[in-house]
Amino acid sequence: MARYVDLHWKGDYEGLSRRERKGGLYRAYEPDVLAGRSFLLQGETAADIADAEHEILRLNGTASALRNTEALARMILRAEALSSSRIEGLVIGPRRILKAELGGAGADATAQEVLNNINAMSVALEHALESEITVDALCDIHRALTKETMIDRFSGVIRTEQNWLGGNAYNPCGASYVPPLPQRVLPLLEDLASFCNDNALSPLAQAAVAHAQFETIHPFVDGNGRVGRALVHVVLRRRGLSPNVVPPISLALATRAQEYVKELARFRHEGSFSDSDAVEGLNSWLSFFASCTLHACKNALEFERRIETIKSGWIGALGKAATSTDLLMADAMAGQPLFNATTMMQATGKTMPAVNSSIERFQKAGFVKQVNAGKRNRAFEAIGIIEAFTSFERNLASIADDTAVRKPERPVPFGS
Structure with a gap:
């Protein structure tokens, strides 16, 4: 059963403020395993998932009729990788990243990280063609993502220390979320890989659950968000739902970032996965993810x-x-x-x-x-x-699909 573990953090005397130096209580989350678990989808949620999967198939079917599917797929894949970087705070315009791709001026540290993100997405899709998704495959994606960056020494390395989101850099006592303890990370990743290789759930529902579980485990020192979003496309490609074109789901998630964080929190239930709160949280997350997918496919078409x-x-x-x-x-x-x-x-x-x-x-x-x-x-x-x-x-970037109708919900590119 999913639970929070109450723990005590020993003080760190390198902190600048009293709050940063002191220890205290914090709660680390330990999720349910996924392999063999039943997932109860409510009627409306199942319909939302089916609608979104239909649009992914339509996008890929339309693209397959083009003279050169690769051209469209390349641009949308680049958009997906760029948007995933923007969620992580790496903001860069398309012309600048295209120049860096070409090998011209502008291949600075930020451009390199975004190029790594594009490369990581390509690595992820290559893994989708393999027979099974493994922990090593997830590490390979992370390695491609973080190569030649500030965290290069942690590339592809599963964390051995506690990490957290929010709060300060010295202790997790005021964090908004504390992932599982380090010793639980590898077993949970192995369980996640096993789940990804099962076909019991529909492809999009499986991708959404896999993404939420990966973000919940937070297995790497940094770069978890980008790897987790790449995992969505590993599942969709492996299940045959997006053989030609990757729908830019990360762009839609970035537009609704506050809802995204809220829905991930709802997914992380306490107790049995059959409890009403757990079922409601799962269905809320899946419907949200399906809505973002529809938004992405509509704009891609x-x-x-x-x-x-x-x-x-x-x-x-x-x-x-x-x-x-x-x-x-x-x-x-x-x-x-x-x-x-x-x-x-x-x-x-x-x-x-x-x-x-x-x-x-x-x-x-x-x-x-x-x-x-x-x-x-x-x-x-x-x-x-x-x-x-x-x-x-x-x-x-606009929920209305038009920044002239409704202002963008996040920073948007102007082509530089």
């Missing part, structure tokens, strides 16, 4: 339509002069709006002369501009894509 309109405009304007390289370039630029000839050669499989000729045609038509000086190592931007990407992120 609109983003896809806008990108397709831009691409159609490019090719339509080139008319009969459009070559097979131009068609491939249009698809590739949708996913890599900041690029150079080498990256386009790799993306299209075409020769350097063919790519350079295509870039010139897009430049003359006014769809591509050079963004650095000189004739060597030229970098280019596909006009309109970053603006569409920024608009996509901004709309998801």
